């Protein structure tokens with residue numbers, strides 16, 4: 001057994017030495033890139049370039065390693081290289097252990113400083129004030145729909161969306177003991193309670209459900225009080241040392257949440273981009289039809305259309321529209337110019353590379 005292993009491990013050692021050498025060569029080039037950027041005050045984080053590198057890895061991958069695993073490795077390589085140029089600070093909707101934290105690491109890798117915030121408003125404030133270069137906030141959930149507060153704040157912020165992250169959201173029922181003995185309340189964020197309501201009705205119809213500020217907060221409460229069970233992701237369970245009563249209790253097995261990366265940066269075109277817009281239509285017959293007609297005329301595909309009350313008490317709405325392409329793409333630019341002319345309110349929230357997952 002050992003005789004067979006030894007030469008294979010020697011091969012791995014030799015390959016590791018090459019990988020180590022190559023990684024440091026790459027890091028030195030990144031440092032040079034950093035000096036060039038510093039001379040021109042250019043932004044260090046370039047989401048369009050990172051998206052192209054990650055797509056390129058998957059396109060060139062001959063296997064047997066999986067595309068997703070390689071992209072995870074490359075994300076960390078770029079994160080480490082970027083941190084040699086400059087370490088960025090990322091504000092996110094905390095506390096530690098939330099899906100928003102996971103989304104932040106998914107976008108930036110782990111060689112970043114993080115600033116957990118207690119509300120979506122605080123993420124916007126910290127990023128607008130420059131305490132953090134970027135912020136990560138939830139935008140919509142495939143089961144429960146839009147995160148209203150994020151949409152409201154996007155309307156008037158000076159920040160742009162420079163990235164999106166889509167995560168599969170899996171909820172577990174967690175307790176300090178790993179069972180439900182003595183549990184009198186199930187705590188979670190209101191969204192998570194809603195996403196698991198059928199399962200809860202079928203399995204624990206008589207236990208009180210209590211909405212708290214985040215699933216990670218519920219997990220922290222369950223750690224300290226064994227009469228409380230939490231609904232949260234496994235990540236939060238591990239962080240707070242909880243046992244799993246039941247995994248995957250979300251009613252929709254395809255439950256996903258989409259997050260936006262916000263910051264001063266306007267991402268350049270990556271070749272596979274999305275543009276988010278906020279619009280209001282004038283009070284005239286056919287005005288929405290006219291607005292959307294501009295997109296159709298220039299062959300721009302719409303991937304999302306969402307309305308939200310303008311809160312003026314007059315049944316006016318803001319429309320949140322996502323389209324394929326970048327504001328700098330010719331067709332998109334023409335469509336938006338036309339659309340802007342017909343809109344009562346028009347704002348480009350940002351153009352950014354389409355999420356890998």
Ligand SMILES: O=C(O)C(=O)C[C@]1(C(=O)O)C=C[C@@H](O)C=C1
Pocket residue numbers: 030033034044045046047049050053077078079081082085
């Ligand atoms: O190409 C750049 O602009 C770099 O700074 C290098 C690099 C990388 O490691 O590949 C690092 C950070 C940027 O976000 C993009 C790419």
